[in-house]
Each structure stands twice: as C-alpha cells, then as structure tokens.
Amino acid sequence: MWFKHLHLYRLHDAPELSSDALASALQEHAAKPLGNADARRLGWTAPAGRMGGGQLVHEIQSHRLLSALRQERLLPASVVKEEVDELVADIEASESRKVTRKEKTAFKEQVTENLLPRAFVRSQKIDLWWDTKGQMIGINASSRTRAEDILDLLRESLGSLKVTPLSSQTLPIRAMTTWLGDVASRPVDLQLGDQVELKAKGDDGVLRARQVDLDSDEIQQLLESGRQASKLAVSLEGRLSFVLHDDLALKSLRFGDALIEEADHADDGDDALARLETDFILMAQALSTDIPRLIEWLGGETQREPAAQ
Structure with missing residues (x-):
C-alpha cells in the first residue's frame, strides 16, 4: 500500500461529494477488459481488489484512496514493421512495381488491427490519495504524464475538476x-x-x-x-x-x-x-x-x- 512516488496537486473549489456519491460517479468509468481492437484503456478499479468487495473508494478520517487500472496491449513497432515489409516485398515482386507511401500507411494500419487481438496485455494499477481536508491530491505514478492521465479520468468522472500542480515560492x-x-x-x-x-x-x-x-x-x-x-x-x-x-x-x-x-x-x-x-x-x-x-x-x-x- 505504501506509495513509491508522488505527484502533488492543489484542488480548487473541489466538489463536496460523499464517498457513496463519489463511488457512484467512478462506477460509470470503471475498468473493463480490453476489446480486441483496443490498444489501451483506463478505468477505476477497487484499491483492495477482490478482498474489498469491489469497493472503489476507501475514506478514513478525511483521506480517500482511489485506484485506476491502466491496460495496454504490447505490440512492438518492430513486429509491425516486419509484417509490413514482408507484405510490401511480396506485392513489389508479384506486381513488378514500387509500393507507394500511402499504401504502406494503409498496410501498417491493417497489420496493427490484425495483430492487436493477439498482443499481450500489460496492466498497471495507479493509486490516488485525496486529502479532502487539506484540499490536495497525490498520485502514485512514476511519471507526470501518467499522473495527468489519472486526473483526466477523475475530471471525466466528476464532470469537472479544478486542480493545479502544487508549486512553491522558491523553485x-x-x-x-x-x-x-x-x-x-x-x-x-x-x-x-x-x-x-x-x-x-x-x-x-x-x-x-x-x-x-x-x-x-x-x-x-x-x-x-x-x-x-x-x-x-x-x-x-x-x-x-x-x-x-x-x-x-x-x-x-x-x-x-x-x-x-x-x-x-x-x-x-x-x-x-x-x-x-x-x-x-x-x-x-x-x-x-x-x-x-x-x-x-x-x-x-x-x-x-x-x-x-
């Protein structure tokens, strides 16, 4: 449970929501299995997993714990390139012509679409701490980009969310x-x-x-x-x-x-x-x-x- 990284944000005019109301808002954007055509997906998941009975929000003494699940299919660019190169070589040999750039782009999209369902899925759980009394959010993410993705998901779930990165007078x-x-x-x-x-x-x-x-x-x-x-x-x-x-x-x-x-x-x-x-x-x-x-x-x-x- 102990966070390893922390990106900090200041809340402005945060909505006053009960834990139940927040959980209901998160449920509409809960994590779902990736579809065959999905390259990635982000949704809310239970911080405690199955042992928590699917509970999306844990609130203790004005501190809330939320978790998001990031799923991404692993399809290396080199694998796609190899498939495209073979396809291009076959066409150029059989039709005695050079394949155009536009055709290569179409082939790449086609190969990606065909390979995605067979690609491995990598899942990552990212935890969020919400201090409702101190009006602060901290996200346990390795990069600022990942943290911003979670904020976007929270903003989408709540309809709006005013936050800024925590900053100090002295750099x-x-x-x-x-x-x-x-x-x-x-x-x-x-x-x-x-x-x-x-x-x-x-x-x-x-x-x-x-x-x-x-x-x-x-x-x-x-x-x-x-x-x-x-x-x-x-x-x-x-x-x-x-x-x-x-x-x-x-x-x-x-x-x-x-x-x-x-x-x-x-x-x-x-x-x-x-x-x-x-x-x-x-x-x-x-x-x-x-x-x-x-x-x-x-x-x-x-x-x-x-x-x-």
Missing part, C-alpha cells in the same frame, strides 16, 4: 542547490541523503551520483562551477525520505521504521482489508503532516489560478 532547484552548498541553510529537521543530480547551465550535460557524501569537496566544487541540484535525496527526521525533483515530484519514497512498525503492530486481526486501510491512513497522515512542512521550507505555496476545466 525546488534553487532551494536544493542552496541546501547542498550551505549546511547552515538547511532546516533543522532536514537531512541530506546520498543521491544527487546536478545540471549545468550550459551544454555540459547532467551528472548523477549515488551513494556519495553530498558534503564532500567534489560536490562543492561542482556547485562552485555553476551546477545546480535538479534532484536531491533528503530525509525528514527519519520519518520520511525521498528524492525531491525540480518539478516538486517526490520519488523513491521510503517511510520511517517507526511508522512501518506501528502498521505492523496494528490490531487488524489478520484481515487483509483492515491492513490495507491501516497502512493507508498512517501513510496519509504522515504525508499530510510532512508535505506542508516541505512547502514551508520552500518559501510557502504559490497560489495559482486553475485553467477552466
């Missing part, structure tokens, strides 16, 4: 560079990890380092040469650690041992559903406490006006 790249170069500038509760990505202002590329002492002379020399920290591993008092990205995404999330032990010792009676909900609320409470602190260290939140949606 993360500026704050990370300052923390890295000046020990005194670091908040008391913030510790650096052992991973960093340094970008050059010119065309000198990107330097990535893992399992290194970030206070070493080598790192300081790179900063003095003008490089800036675009990714930085940090820890908040041992409760939560992650790699902070320059777009304010939190990657490689790890929750502190004390929190994990609290979840392990929870009295859930070996009930898998109760365990999922326990893990979720402990995680959500930790995130709703520590994310505002991180934003405060970044100079506070930037107020954005959402686009009409």
